[in-house]
Amino acid sequence: MYESEIRKILMGVKENHVDINDAIQNLKDLPFQDLGFANIDHHRQIRTGYPEVIYCEGKTVEQVKLIAKAMVEKNVNVLMTRVSKEMYEAVQSLHEQVEYHESARIIFIKCQAIEVSEKKVLVLTGGTSDMPVAEEAALTAEALGSQVVRLYDVGVAGIHRLLSRKDMIEEASVIIAVAGMEGALPSVVGGLVEVPVIAVPTSVGYGAQFNGLAALLAMLNSCASGIGVVNIDNGFGAGYLASSIIKQIEKERKHG
C-alpha cells in the first residue's frame, strides 16, 4: 500500500497529470508516515472510534480545553486522564457525551460508538482504597474497546472471595491486578492463572510503603511468572496494555 502510493504519485508525474510541486509536497510527508506509525494509527483512530488520549496533569485548564476542543472537532473519541474538576467544567459543554469519573480522574468524550471486544479484561483490586486506580484502568480499557469485568477488594485477607469466582477468572483473557501496601495480589493471582497478568502498584499505604515503592518492588520481584508491571498508580497504562493484548487476540478471533 505504502509503495503503491509512491508509485501512483510517480506515475502521475510521469504522465503529467500531477504537478511536480504537489508531488514534492506529498513525498516530503512520506518519512513521517513511515516513521510515525502513530499517524497511520491516527487515521485508523478516526475510522474505528479509537480515542485520542490527553494526559492532563501539569497542563493548564486552558491548554487542556484547547486540545480537547480540537479533537472533538475532528469527531474522535477523547480520553482525558488525571483531570481536575475545573477541567471537567471547562470541557463539559464541548459535546453532549462528556462522561466524568471523579475518583478515577477521567473524562471520556464519546464522539463515536465503540465496538466492544468479546474477550474480557478482569480488573482486580487488593482493597477498597485501590479503586480509583482500578477504575482508571477499567475505564481506559473500555474506552479502547475492551470488555471489562471488575472484582474489587479481593486482597490477601479476602482471597477466598477471588477463589469463589473461578468463573470470572477462567473467562478472562488478561488480568489487571491493582494493589497497594505489600503488593502481593499479582503474585497470588499469577500463581493461579495462565493468562497474562498486568500488575499495578498503588500508593495506598503509609510509612515504609514509600508512596507505592514497596508494592512496586514486590510486583517486580514476584515469584509468579508472566507478570508485567506498570508505574505506580498508572491505571491508564495497565488499561492500555491490556487492550493492546485484547486487540491482538480479537484480530485473530475475527480474521484467524
Place this chain on the structure above:
Amino acid sequence: MYESEIRKILMGVKENHVDINDAIQNLKDLPFQDLGFANIDHHRQIRTGYPEVIYCEGKTVEQVKLIAKAMVEKNVNVLMTRVSKEMYEAVQSLHEQVEYHESARIIFIKCQAIEVSEKKVLVLTGGTSDMPVAEEAALTAEALGSQVVRLYDVGVAGIHRLLSRKDMIEEASVIIAVAGMEGALPSVVGGLVEVPVIAVPTSVGYGAQFNGLAALLAMLNSCASGIGVVNIDNGFGAGYLASSIIKQIEKERKHG
C-alpha cells in the same frame, strides 16, 4: 459445574449409593481443588510438552541435579535458568538432549517435542551487552512454544537499523525490548507499534545506572503507552509473559 459436583455427591448420599464417610472425604477436599489451579496446570504441562522451570540461583549444584533428575524421570521438558557451568556438568548426562546456553545461563532439557506458534515474539536489544538477558528471554519463549525473532543492537544510536526492518516489526504480535543504560528503547519502540511491548531493564551501564535502576525507572515512566515492565535482567520473566500472550492469541487462532 462446581455446584453440580456437590449435587451429585448429595444425591448419591440421599439415594444411598454413596457412603457418608466417602462423601465427607470428597467434600473436605473441595477447597484445595478450588485453590490449586497449579496442579491442573501441571497435568497439562506433562500433556503438552510444556516445561517445568527451575530457578537455579541460590540452590546448590546437588539440589539442582536432584530436582532436574526427578523431572526428567517424569519425561517433561525442563527449563533451568541462572545456571552455572558446574550445574551443566552435573546434569548433562541426565538426558541426550541437554542444551546449555552459557551466556544466557540457561539449560534446556528437551524430553518432549515443542509445537511452535505461528505468531511471533520479536526480541530487541539496545546494545551488544544486553544480549545475555535477551537470549534468556528468547530461549524461554522458545521453550514455551513461541516462535522468536531476534533483532539485536538497535538502540537509540542505531535506531535506523530498527526502522529499516519494518517488516519484522509489523509481523510481531509481541515485542520484548531489552535495554540497559538509560533504557529508552521501549519508549521509542512503544511509540512506533501497536502490539504489547514488554520492557526488560538490564544492569548494563555504570555509575548512576545503579545496576539497572536507571533503566528500570525509565521504562516504568515511559511516555509511550502499552508497556509492561519486568525485573532488572529478568529475561525469563519477559519470555514467559510474551508466551502467555502468544498462547492467548494462538488459542483464538486455532479455536476462534
Place this chain on the structure above:
Amino acid sequence: MYESEIRKILMGVKENHVDINDAIQNLKDLPFQDLGFANIDHHRQIRTGYPEVIYCEGKTVEQVKLIAKAMVEKNVNVLMTRVSKEMYEAVQSLHEQVEYHESARIIFIKCQAIEVSEKKVLVLTGGTSDMPVAEEAALTAEALGSQVVRLYDVGVAGIHRLLSRKDMIEEASVIIAVAGMEGALPSVVGGLVEVPVIAVPTSVGYGAQFNGLAALLAMLNSCASGIGVVNIDNGFGAGYLASSIIKQIEKERKHG
C-alpha cells in the same frame, strides 16, 4: 467439629429432613470456612466481643460509614483506625458507645463488653511527640482485650525514669517501644528485658530522619535480640501483634 457439621448435613440429606438445595447452599460455603480461617475467626469475634477493624485512610467518609453501619448491625465491636474528624461525625450516631480518640485517629464502637487479659502489655515512648502512635497501639491492644500499661517520654535522655519503674517492666509480658528520631529506645529496652519487644518507628524528627526511615533502620539493626519491628507509625500493627502474643499466653493461663 468441622467434620461433624458436614456429617450432620449429610445425615439430614440421607434421612430426608434436609432439602438438597439447602444442603448445597450450606456446603457451598465450606471452602471459605476451610480456606479463610478468618471467617471462623469472624464467628469467634461475634462470640468473644472481638472487634472488626476498618483501616479508614484512602476510603471516603461514605464508604467508611456504610462498612461501620453494617458491622454495628451485626452487633460486633468495631475498631476504626486512621480516621478523620469527618468520619467521626458520620458514625457517632450509629451506636451509643462511640469513642473517638482524636490524636490517635481511632474510633472504637463498643457493641460488646471486652474481657480484659490478666497479662499486661507495656507501651513505652521515647518522647512526647510519639504519643499519638503509642495511643494507636495502646487503644488497639485494649480493643483486642489486652491489659495495657503506659509509660511515656522515657527516651535515652530520660532513661532513668524507665529504670526507676522496674516494677512496670517486670510485670509486662510484652513491651511495645515507640520511638522516632534515632529509634534507640527498643535497643536499650531490649537489652534490659527478656520478654518480646515490639518496636514501632515513628516519623517524628526531621531532615535525615526521612519520615521514620532512620528509626526504622535502627530498629531493624538493633544489637539487642528479640525485637520485632512494624511499619513506621504503625501503632495498630504493634497493638495487634502484642495482643496476639498475649492471647497465646492467656490461652495457656486459662487452659494450661
Place this chain on the structure above:
Amino acid sequence: MYESEIRKILMGVKENHVDINDAIQNLKDLPFQDLGFANIDHHRQIRTGYPEVIYCEGKTVEQVKLIAKAMVEKNVNVLMTRVSKEMYEAVQSLHEQVEYHESARIIFIKCQAIEVSEKKVLVLTGGTSDMPVAEEAALTAEALGSQVVRLYDVGVAGIHRLLSRKDMIEEASVIIAVAGMEGALPSVVGGLVEVPVIAVPTSVGYGAQFNGLAALLAMLNSCASGIGVVNIDNGFGAGYLASSIIKQIEKERKHG
C-alpha cells in the same frame, strides 16, 4: 519494694546482724541490678542451660576462639552465628559436642542439656534458597529451648502444600515466615492464622530485589495484622524473638 530492701540491709547494719562488707557487696550490685538486667539473665543462663551468643561476623578467628573458650570454661551452652569454616576448625576441639551447620553458618556448643518446650515454633520458607536463613532461625530457637517444626518451600506458587498441612499450622504457637523475592509469604500466612507471625526477609532474588529490600518493605507493609519483622537474612533474630514468646507461654503453662 526497692526501698524496703535497702532499709532491711541498713537495719541489719545498724542492729549489727549484717556485716558491713556483706552490705557493701549487696549495695554495690544495686545500680547494676537496676540497670543491667542482663547480669541477672546471665546468672539464669548458667542455671538453665541457656546459651551465650557470639555474633562472629567481623571478628577474627582468634577473637572468636578466645570468647568461645572462655564461655565453654564457664560450662554454658554457646551459640555462634555467622561463622566461617575456619572458625569451626578453630573451636571444634573445645568440647566434645560442637555442632557445625555449614549452610546456616551456625556452631552450637552444647555444654548443658536443653529442656525442650511443649509449645511449637513453625518455620516456613517461600523457596529452597531461603533455607539457610530458615535454618539459622530454627537452630537458634532450638538452642533456646523451643520445639521447632520445619515446613519449607511453601511460597505463593506452592501455597496448597501449606494449606494441606493445616494440622501443622494449627499446632504452632508462633510462626516464622522466611521469604525472599517479593516477600508475600507472611502476608498470606498472616491472613490464615491467629498466632504471632515473625517475618524474615531474605536477600534471595536479583535486580530490583535490592538484596532483600523488596521483601523487607513488603513485609513491613503487610495488609495482614500481627506481623513483626526482623532484619534481612536475620534468622537468628527471628529464632530469638520466637523463643522469647514461647518462653512467656511456657512460663504460664507451668506456673499459670
Place this chain on the structure above:
Amino acid sequence: MYESEIRKILMGVKENHVDINDAIQNLKDLPFQDLGFANIDHHRQIRTGYPEVIYCEGKTVEQVKLIAKAMVEKNVNVLMTRVSKEMYEAVQSLHEQVEYHESARIIFIKCQAIEVSEKKVLVLTGGTSDMPVAEEAALTAEALGSQVVRLYDVGVAGIHRLLSRKDMIEEASVIIAVAGMEGALPSVVGGLVEVPVIAVPTSVGYGAQFNGLAALLAMLNSCASGIGVVNIDNGFGAGYLASSIIKQIEKERKHG
C-alpha cells in the same frame, strides 16, 4: 587593562596627585577582583548589559526587593528566578521595564539593552508540561544575550515533528533538551546531532518518576555521547551553560 589600572594608581601616587589613603581604598578591592573573577565580571556586566542573577526561593519578599533595588540602582540588568507573584508585586515599580513570566517564575528587569548573539540555542521539550522549565531556560539564555529558538512538545511520541524541522536543528549551536517522565529526549536528540546537548530533567510525571529522579538518571546514563546534565527542573542552569558556550563561539566569531 587590569594591570594598567594598578599602574595608573601607582603612577598617581608616585607623582603625588593621588593621595595614599585613596590609593589604599582602591587597591584594597584588588584582591577580590583578582580572586573573585565574578567581580571583574561584575564590571563587565555593567558595561555589556549582562544581568545580575537573584535566586529568589528561600528568600523573603523583603530581602528580594532590597537586593533587586540595589542592583537596579547600579543600572544593571537583573534576572530573578524562582519568584513568587508577591515578589513581582514588590519589585514591579522599581523600573519601567520589569518583565514577569509567571509560569517560568522569572522576572527580568531590563536596565540595559542586550546584544543578541548570532549563534542560536535551540530549546526542546518532551511535552507541554515541561514548558515552564523550558521557558526558564530560554528566558535565562535570552537575558544572557543568546538568540533562542523554541520547539516544544517533540517527545518520543511526536519525534517526527522534531525530524521535520531539520533546519532548526542544523542551525543550532547548542541544544537544550527538557524532558520529564522517562527523560529519553536527550538520548534521541544526542543521537541525531553533533552540537553540545544540555539535558534538563523535569519533575513532570508521577509514581516511580520520583519527582524527576527517573529522568535525571536516564539522562546521566544516556548512550548518546556529548550530553551534559543539570539539576532537576533547573532551566536556569541550562540556559546559563548554553550561553557560556554561545559566548565562547561568539568571541571567536568576532575576534577569531
Place this chain on the structure above:
Amino acid sequence: MYESEIRKILMGVKENHVDINDAIQNLKDLPFQDLGFANIDHHRQIRTGYPEVIYCEGKTVEQVKLIAKAMVEKNVNVLMTRVSKEMYEAVQSLHEQVEYHESARIIFIKCQAIEVSEKKVLVLTGGTSDMPVAEEAALTAEALGSQVVRLYDVGVAGIHRLLSRKDMIEEASVIIAVAGMEGALPSVVGGLVEVPVIAVPTSVGYGAQFNGLAALLAMLNSCASGIGVVNIDNGFGAGYLASSIIKQIEKERKHG
C-alpha cells in the same frame, strides 16, 4: 571512691550519726547519680543560668505551654526550638523576657543572666536562604553562653568576602558552617582553618538536592579534615556542639 562512699554511709548508720531515712535517700539516688549525669547537669543549669531546652515540633501548643510554665517557675532559662507563632502567643506572658525569633523558630525565656564566653563561635552561611538555620545555631550558642560572631552569605560564589575577614576567622575557636545546595562551604573553610568545624547541611535547594541530602552527603565526604556534621537544618545541634567545645576551652581558660 564509689565503694568508699557506700562504706561511709554504712559506718554512719552503724555508728548512729547518720539517720536511716537520710541514708536511704542517699543510697536510693546512687543508680541515678551513676546513670543520670544529666541530673547533676540539671542542678548546675539552675545554678549557672543554663537553659532547659524544649523541642516543640510535634507537640501541641498546650503541651508546650505547660512544659515552659513549669520551667519558668523553677526560674531557669528556657530555650524553645522549632516553635510556631501560636506557641509564642501561648507563652509570651509567662515572663517579662520572652524573646521570639520568628525565622529561626526560636523562643528564649531569659530568667537568668548569662555569662558570655571570651572564646568565640563563628557562624557562616553559604547563602541568604540558609540564615534561619544559622540563626537557630547562633541563638542556641548564645543561650548556652557562647560569644557568637555571624558572617553570612559567604558561599563559594562569594568566598572572597570570607577571605577578606581573615581576622574573624583567626579569632574563632569553633566555626559553624551552614550551607545548602552542594554543601561545599565546610570543605572550603575546613581547608583554611585549624579549629574544629561543625557542618550544618540545609534543605535549601531543589531537585536532586533532595531536601538537604546532597549537602549532607557532601559534608560527610569532605576532603578537608576535622569536620563534624549534624542533621539537615539542625542549627540547634550545631550551636549546642559548638558550645560544648567552647565550654571545655573556657574551663581551661579559667582554671587551666
Place this chain on the structure above:
Amino acid sequence: MYESEIRKILMGVKENHVDINDAIQNLKDLPFQDLGFANIDHHRQIRTGYPEVIYCEGKTVEQVKLIAKAMVEKNVNVLMTRVSKEMYEAVQSLHEQVEYHESARIIFIKCQAIEVSEKKVLVLTGGTSDMPVAEEAALTAEALGSQVVRLYDVGVAGIHRLLSRKDMIEEASVIIAVAGMEGALPSVVGGLVEVPVIAVPTSVGYGAQFNGLAALLAMLNSCASGIGVVNIDNGFGAGYLASSIIKQIEKERKHG
C-alpha cells in the same frame, strides 16, 4: 538540498531518464537518510579521521576484537573505552599504532592523523585517585582532536595551586573538573571562570560517598552557574562533550 534531491528524482521520472522502480527505491530510503544523521556523521568520520568508539564493558574479548578489526579495516581511528588487559592483548596486533592506557582503560588505534584544535580543554582533578577518570576524559578529547591541558590534584585542600596557575585557566575554552569525595571542585572552579565547566563525579571515597553519589549530587546542585554534569566516572562523556564544544568554536574560528 533535501527538497532538491526529491525534485531531481521527480524530474528524472518526468523526463523519462529515471526508471520508476529505481525512483521508488530511492524515495523509500529518504526517511532513513533523514533520521540517521549518524550515517552522515559516519561518512564524515572516515573523511576527517574522527574515531569510531567502542564501549567495551559487558562485551566479550572476542566481540571487541571483531568490531575493532572491522573498523581498522575501514581505516578509521578507533577509540576503545573500559577495556581490559585481555582486550589489549587481543587487538594489539591489528595495527602498528595501538596505544594502551592501562589506568584509564583506554585503547586508541590511530589509523589516521588527527588535526589538533587551537582552543584548549583544561582537565582538572581534585585528587590523585581521580586520575584514571581524568585520563579517560583527556585521552578521549585528544582522540577527538581537542588540545588538552592537564592540571591534577588541585582539590579544595590544594586550591592555591589552581589559583597560582591563573594562566592555564584563562587560556582554556572548556574546563573538565573531575572530583570524588564531596565533589566541590566544579563549584569552586565554576565560581572563578566564565567558560563552560563539565563536572565529572568519581566514585573515589567511601562510606556515605555511595560510589560517587555524593559527588554527583553535589555537582548537580552546584551554586555556581554554567556547569553540566556527566555520569559517575564517565570521563569519556566529559571528553566527548568538551570536544563537541571545542568543535563549535573551532568551526567559527576557521570559517567565522
Place this chain on the structure above:
Amino acid sequence: MYESEIRKILMGVKENHVDINDAIQNLKDLPFQDLGFANIDHHRQIRTGYPEVIYCEGKTVEQVKLIAKAMVEKNVNVLMTRVSKEMYEAVQSLHEQVEYHESARIIFIKCQAIEVSEKKVLVLTGGTSDMPVAEEAALTAEALGSQVVRLYDVGVAGIHRLLSRKDMIEEASVIIAVAGMEGALPSVVGGLVEVPVIAVPTSVGYGAQFNGLAALLAMLNSCASGIGVVNIDNGFGAGYLASSIIKQIEKERKHG
C-alpha cells in the same frame, strides 16, 4: 596588617625606593597570599612535628611510596591511612620508625617526637567488630598529639561496663563513640556527658544496615545534643576532629 602591607608598598613607590613593576607584581599576588593559610599550617607542621597525612585508597603502591619518601626526606611525621599490606612492604625501609597497624590499616612514620596532650580523648566502641575503625581514630589522634584512652565493647548490651568506668568518662575532654548496627551508642553516651561527642558510624552489620547507613542516620538523628557525626568508617576524621578540639583546649591550658 593587610592594609599596612599595601601602605608599605605604596610608601616605597611614593618615596621612589620601590620600582613600579615590582610593586605591581606584589600587589597582583596579594590574593594568593591571602588564600593560602594551608601553607602557613604546613610550615607549622614541620616545626611542631605534626604529621602529613596520605589517604592511600585509590592510589597505587608506587604513588604512595613516592609521596611518603618525599615527606620522610623533609623529616616530617607521616600518617598513612587506608593502607594495604603491599604499601607497608613498600615503605617499611624508608625510616627506622615505621609502625604498621594492620587491622586499622594505618602506617605511622615517626620522624619527629610528638608532644602528648594533657587533655584526653576517650574512644569507645559498641562492639568488638568496630575496633579497626576505633583504632584508626585512636592512632590518628595519637599521631596528632592527643592523649587517648580506649574503652571497647561497651554497646547497649554492655552499657553497665561503661557506667562502671565513670572515672574514665569524667576525665575525657572529648569522646569518640564508634558503633555499627543501629548506632545507638552516641545517643546513650551523649545523654550522660557534657563534653563534645564525635560519632563514627561503622559498616558493621548486615541487611538493612546498608553498609553503615542505618548507623549514620541514627547518629545524625540522635535525640542527645552535642554530637558531631563523621562519615561511615571514618576513624581518621574522628581522630582529627577530636585532636583539633584538644588543641584548642591545650592552647588555652598553656597560654590561657
